[in-house]
Amino acid sequence: MPGAQTNSSWDVLLDVSGPGADPLVSALRTAIRSGVLAQGTALPPSRKLAEDLSCSRWVVTQAYAQLVAEGYLVARTGSATRVRWSGSPDQTKPPAPAKKAPRYDLAPGLPDLRAFPRKRWVDAIREVLAVVPHTELGVPPAGGHPKLRAILAGYLRRVRGAATDDVRICAGVTDGVFMVCRALHEAGFTQIAVEEPGWTRVWRAAERAGLEVVPVAVDEEGLRVKDIPGKVRAVIVTPAHQFPSGVVLSAGRRAELLAWAREVDGLILEDDYDAEFRYDRKPIGTLQGMDPHRVVLLGSVSKTLSPALGIGWCVVPPLWRHKVQGSAPPVLDQLAMAEFIEDGGYDRHLRKTRLRYRARRDALLKALGGAKISGAAAGLHLLLHVEPGTSTRMLIRYAERRGLKLVDLDTYRSSPGEPALVLGYGNLADTAVTEAVKILRSGLRDVEVVREPGGERDVALHLDPAADEQQRR
Numbered sequence: 001m002p003g004a005q006t007n008s009s010w011d012v013l014l015d016v017s018g019p020g021a022d023p024l025v026s027a028l029r030t031a032i033r034s035g036v037l038a039q040g041t042a043l044p045p046s047r048k049l050a051e052d053l054s055c056s057r058w059v060v061t062q063a064y065a066q067l068v069a070e071g072y073l074v075a076r077t078g079s080a081t082r083v084r085w086s087g088s089p090d091q092t093k094p095p096a097p098a099k100k101a102p103r104y105d106l107a108p109g110l111p112d113l114r115a116f117p118r119k120r121w122v123d124a125i126r127e128v129l130a131v132v133p134h135t136e137l138g139v140p141p142a143g144g145h146p147k148l149r150a151i152l153a154g155y156l157r158r159v160r161g162a163a164t165d166d167v168r169i170c171a172g173v174t175d176g177v178f179m180v181c182r183a184l185h186e187a188g189f190t191q192i193a194v195e196e197p198g199w200t201r202v203w204r205a206a207e208r209a210g211l212e213v214v215p216v217a218v219d220e221e222g223l224r225v226k227d228i229p230g231k232v233r234a235v236i237v238t239p240a241h242q243f244p245s246g247v248v249l250s251a252g253r254r255a256e257l258l259a260w261a262r263e264v265d266g267l268i269l270e271d272d273y274d275a276e277f278r279y280d281r282k283p284i285g286t287l288q289g290m291d292p293h294r295v296v297l298l299g300s301v302s303k304t305l306s307p308a309l310g311i312g313w314c315v316v317p318p319l320w321r322h323k324v325q326g327s328a329p330p331v332l333d334q335l336a337m338a339e340f341i342e343d344g345g346y347d348r349h350l351r352k353t354r355l356r357y358r359a360r361r362d363a364l365l366k367a368l369g370g371a372k373i374s375g376a377a378a379g380l381h382l383l384l385h386v387e388p389g390t391s392t393r394m395l396i397r398y399a400e401r402r403g404l405k406l407v408d409l410d411t412y413r414s415s416p417g418e419p420a421l422v423l424g425y426g427n428l429a430d431t432a433v434t435e436a437v438k439i440l441r442s443g444l445r446d447v448e449v450v451r452e453p454g455g456e457r458d459v460a461l462h463l464d465p466a467a468d469e470q471q472r473r
C-alpha cells in the first residue's frame, strides 16, 4: 500500500483507539497479516505517524520496536522501517452467523435445554473451587479424575446394573466409540457392524478410526444378530432404546448377541442411549453387566443434561483397558459432575425431567391422534410412519417454511426406505406441542396431494411462500 505513507491517510488505515502502544501494535499487525501493508512497504518516521494518529511519539517507537522484535518489521539505521513479513495473507473468515433456531423443533438429538440445572451447576462449580487442592490443578490425570471415575462406577452399578469398578472419562459416546474403534483397528480389526437404521455420527467415528462400517438391519426385536456377516467381530448397538427405531433389544436377542461375541471372540460396543428415560417400566439393565469381558459400555450426559458439557464415560473390558487411550473433559467440570451425582442432584434432575418428557410424549401422542407411531415408551423420540409414497422431503420443506423442524428417517439409513419421520420431543417447548402438530398434520394432508395424478404442480404452489401465505389467510 505504498500510497498510504505519502499522505496522512494512516489514521484511516490504522484503526487505533485506546491508551498505550498495544492498540497500534495490534492494528499494524492486522494490516500486515491481511496483506494491506505488503512486504517492503516503508512505514512513516515515528514523528510523522504520531502526528497522523494524534498520539505521542513514544507510542509509535514502542510499537515499531515490538513489531521488529516479533519479526513483522525491520529497522535499519538511516533508512525507513519496513514491513518484512511475507506470510500468506490471513484468509480466516469470521465464523458464519448462527442459524436461526426453528420456532418449533421436532428434530431428535437434544434434551430440554431449558431444563439445564443452571443454579445447581453453578453451586457445584463453586463448591469444587472452594475445596479442590491446588495440587489437582496441574496436568489432568489420564482416563479422568479418580473422584468422578469412582462416583460414576457406583452410579452405573446402582442405576444401570453395570459390572464395574473401573470407569474412564471421555468427551461423550462419539468420542468413546472413536477411542475404542482406534484400539480395535490397531489390534487388526477391519470392520464393525452398526445398526441400520442407526445413528450415523457413530458410523463416521468408527470410519475415522479406520474401520469399515457394515450396516445390519434392525427389526421389532432390535439388531438382527443372525445377519452380522461372518467375518465381522465387533458391533455398535443401542440395546436400551434403539436410535432411531425406538425398539428395545429383546431378551432373546440380548442372549444371542452375547453368544455371538463369545463365538467370534469379538467385542460389543453398548451405546447406553437414553436409558435413563423409560416411562412404562424400569429401564432394562446393561448388556455390559451380563458380560463385562465382551462389552464396552458407553454413556454421556448429552441426553440427560446437555451435549455442551462434553462429559461421557466408557467401561472397557480388562483385556482392552491399556489399549484404549484418549483425553478427558476439563477437570473442574468432571469434579462438578462428581459433586452433582454425589449430593443427589443428578438423580433429582433425572426424576424431574423423566416426568416432564413423559408428559410431553403423552401430549404429542394425543395431538397426533390416529397417526401410525412406533417406538417404546422411552427416551426423547418416536417414529411417525407416513403413508407409503408420501414425499417426506416435500413434507420437511413444507414444515420448514412454517417454522417447524422435522427429520427424515432416511437420514439414518444407508439407502432410502419406507417413509417415516423421527420426531424428537426432547427440546420441544411444552407450549409448542399443539402448534407443531397442527403444522405437521396440515403438511401430511397437503403434501399427500402430490401423490394424486398431476399433483406435482400443486406441490410447487404449496411450496411457494406467497401461495403459502394466501393459503394461511
Ligand SMILES: Cc1ncc(COP(=O)(O)O)c(C=O)c1O
Pocket: 109, 110, 171, 172, 173, 174, 175, 199, 238, 243, 271, 273, 299, 300, 301, 302, 303, 307, 312
Ligand atoms: C444414539 C445416540 N447415542 C449417543 C448419543 C450421545 O452422543 P455424545 O455423547 O457423543 O453426545 C446420541 C446423541 O444424539 C445419540 O443419538
